[in-house]
Amino acid sequence: MSQAPPLSSAAPSERYPPNTVLLNVYDISTYNSYLSSLGIGLHHAGIEVYGREYMYGRCAEGTGLGSCEPKHCVPHTFAEQYALGYTGLSEEEVDELMESLEEDPQWGGSAYHLIYHNCIHFAEALAAHLLPPRARAEQYARRDARLWQGVNMETVQVDGAGVTVPELMPPHVMRLCWLGNSYLPTYLINKLEDFDKSSTLQQQGA
Numbered sequence: 001m002s003q004a005p006p007l008s009s010a011a012p013s014e015r016y017p018p019n020t021v022l023l024n025v026y027d028i029s030t031y032n033s034y035l036s037s038l039g040i041g042l043h044h045a046g047i048e049v050y051g052r053e054y055m056y057g058r059c060a061e062g063t064g065l066g067s068c069e070p071k072h073c074v075p076h077t078f079a080e081q082y083a084l085g086y087t088g089l090s091e092e093e094v095d096e097l098m099e100s101l102e103e104d105p106q107w108g109g110s111a112y113h114l115i116y117h118n119c120i121h122f123a124e125a126l127a128a129h130l131l132p133p134r135a136r137a138e139q140y141a142r143r144d145a146r147l148w149q150g151v152n153m154e155t156v157q158v159d160g161a162g163v164t165v166p167e168l169m170p171p172h173v174m175r176l177c178w179l180g181n182s183y184l185p186t187y188l189i190n191k192l193e194d195f196d197k198s199s200t201l202q203q204q205g206a
Helices: 032-037 091-102 119-130 133-142 171-182 186-204
Strands: 020-027 043-049 052-056 065-068 077-086 153-158 161-166
Touching: 020 119, 043 119, 043 171, 052 119, 065 091, 077 119, 077 133, 091 119, 119 171, 133 153, 133 161
Parallel strands: none
Antiparallel strands: 020 043, 020 077, 043 052, 052 065, 153 161
């Protein structure tokens, strides 16, 4: 199956219609090139649509959701971008969706967890809101060469029937979540989580 290559920073988002759902992926470690070769790269991710990028992160209180200029989520280093599909929501409807998600305690800043509930999980959840099963199935059927079409497939329900479509997220972006859930011992997960929590909140002055 063909895969649309990721876009580099040299390929502007403006080449797409404004309703394109874009996954922006960042490196968050100076060792990421080495870690990626081992299949365990560390990434941050946000979803871009209608000229804004939305992300989820840790904070002491309030919502963990925020937005930024696309491809400029400091202090991370932008690495690559994937076009996931075209949302049927208007810009105003996306604003309303984000307002409702900001009120959802699931996305509170204190609910963040480095392995179990992080920016990657939010990016996947937001992409699913923006691209419901019918839209994904119809767009996949058209085989738009500009869209990400991964090798990992999943079945979604459209009008009561199962339809096979590519998974929303590129596998390497999800890899740390999968490895953490499947292979990392609990003590190591707790150690990583405690370190990330203390360092992040310290940087925020919390």
